[in-house]
Amino acid sequence: MAVALKHNHRDPNRQKNPVLLHAALIGLSFLFTFPLIWMLLTSVKPLEETMSTNIVWIPSRILLHNYYDAFVYHSDKLGYIPFLIYGRNTLLVCALVVAGTVCSNALVAYAFARLRWPGRELAFSITLATMMIPFPVLMVPIYALFKNFGWIGTFRPLWVPAWFGSAFNIFLLRQFFRTIPFELSEAARLDGCSEWEIFRQVILPLAKPALAVVALFSFMGTWNDFLGPMIYLVDQKTFTLGLGLQAYQSQHGGTPWNLLMAASAMVMLPIILLFFFAQKQFIQGIAVTGLKG
Numbered sequence: 001m002a003v004a005l006k007h008n009h010r011d012p013n014r015q016k017n018p019v020l021l022h023a024a025l026i027g028l029s030f031l032f033t034f035p036l037i038w039m040l041l042t043s044v045k046p047l048e049e050t051m052s053t054n055i056v057w058i059p060s061r062i063l064l065h066n067y068y069d070a071f072v073y074h075s076d077k078l079g080y081i082p083f084l085i086y087g088r089n090t091l092l093v094c095a096l097v098v099a100g101t102v103c104s105n106a107l108v109a110y111a112f113a114r115l116r117w118p119g120r121e122l123a124f125s126i127t128l129a130t131m132m133i134p135f136p137v138l139m140v141p142i143y144a145l146f147k148n149f150g151w152i153g154t155f156r157p158l159w160v161p162a163w164f165g166s167a168f169n170i171f172l173l174r175q176f177f178r179t180i181p182f183e184l185s186e187a188a189r190l191d192g193c194s195e196w197e198i199f200r201q202v203i204l205p206l207a208k209p210a211l212a213v214v215a216l217f218s219f220m221g222t223w224n225d226f227l228g229p230m231i232y233l234v235d236q237k238t239f240t241l242g243l244g245l246q247a248y249q250s251q252h253g254g255t256p257w258n259l260l261m262a263a264s265a266m267v268m269l270p271i272i273l274l275f276f277f278a279q280k281q282f283i284q285g286i287a288v289t290g291l292k293g
Contacts, residue, residue, distance in 0.1 A: 039261045039264055039265055040261075040265060041057070041058070041059060042257060042258060042261040043066055043067070043258060043261035043262035043264075043265050044059055044062045044063050044064060044066060044258070044262075045059040045061075045063065045066075045258050046059070046060070046061055046063060046258070047256060047257070047258050050257035050258050050261075051257070063258070066258050066259055066262040067262045067265075067266065069259055069262075070083060070259040070260075070262040070263040070266070071083040071084055071087075071263065071266060072084070081236075081244055081247050081248065082236075082237075083241070083244055083263060083266075085237065085239075086239050086240055086241045086243070086244035087241060089155070089238060089239065089240050090222075090223060090240040090241045090242075092155065093155055093158050093159055093222055093240060094219050094222045094223055096155075096159035096162070097158070097159045097162040097218055097219075097222045098162075098215050098218045098219050098222070100159060100160075100162035100163035101162045101166070101169060101214060101215070101218040102211055102214055102215050102218070103163070104162070104163050104164060104165045105165050105166060105169040105170050105172075105173055105214060106173055106199075106204065106207070106211065107199075108127075108165045108170050109169075109170045109171075109172075109173035109174040109177055110173075110177055110199050110203060112124050112127075112170065112174045113173075113174040113175075113177035113178045114177055114178075114182075114185060114199075114203070115195070124174070127167050127170060127171075128167055128171060130167045131167045131168060139231070142157075143231060143232075146232065151232070152232055152234065153232070153233065153234045153235055153238070154232075154238070155233075155238065157228070157231075157232040158222075158225075158228050158229065158232060158233075162218070169214050169217075169218075172210065172213070172214060173207070173210055173211070173214065176207055176209075176210040177203060177207065180203060180206055180207070184202055184206075185198050185202060185203075188201070188202050208281075209281060212278065212281040213281075216274070216275075216278060216281075219274065220271055220274075223241070223267075223270065223271060224242065224271075225240070225242055226242035226243065226246070229242055229243045230242075230243060230246075241267050244263070245260065245263060245264060245267065248260040248263065
């Protein structure tokens with residue numbers, strides 16, 4: 001009876017903890033979203049308020065045409081750059097990178113996870129070891145290689161490497177492929193399926209959550225990439241959105257901050273929408289691949 005009464009007794013401190021926890025989380029969420037709020041407010045301000053020495057929190061006038069001015073190219077106006085062309089270039093590179101990343105990493109991960117061949121574990125260890133090599137060490141040799149190929153100034157250095165796999169994505173997909181029962185592959189072999197048919201008809205349909213995570217990571221990394229385009233692209237007509245944002249800060253000796261913030265908001269919008277609509281697949285993929293651990 002005493003034990004039952006002890007369990008039924010409600011601790012008032014424990015009741016307050018969720019309230020305090022939610023209050024702390026709301027405060028932290030505001031702290032993290034403050035730069036986003038400031039960017040959105042600045043994007044609709046007049047230019048003189050963004051250049052004022054006194055901080056203007058609330059714009060005196062809301063100029064929604066800043067978004068139009070930021071993305072529509074006017075050759076007769078200073079500070080305007082062809083953002084629609086940059087967006088087209090970025091989407092093209094993203095599509096090629098996502099396709100190459102999913103195809104190449106799935107094939108290599110399948111070989112490491114489901115096939116038995118001499119030296120498999122050693123090759124996988126070497127693949128993982130490449131993750132410890134920092135990119136600045138490889139940047140100059142890779143640039144020299146692409147220069148010898150005559151690819152500088154083209155999109156090829158940005159998307160061709162994606163078709164040769166990456167250690168992280170290979171590891172991620174390998175771990176998921178190993179969770180699929182081997183009995184399914186054996187049953188398919190008994191039915192006369194080849195290894196390619198097993199991979200395409202059995203493994204890939206079951207691996208959609210993991211493939212979605214790899215595709216999302218690849219798309220977001222390519223969409224936000226700045227270093228790669230800065231190194232390999234030289235013609236403004238081939239610039240991506242990352243370089244386009246930087247170009248606002250280097251034209252005519254001044255920065256139109258309202259247009260820069262408007263352009264930044266529009267660049268972030270596809271990533272936000274992608275995560276919003278693919279949130280279920282993204283979280284499911286994170287759970288099934290064990291990435292959170």
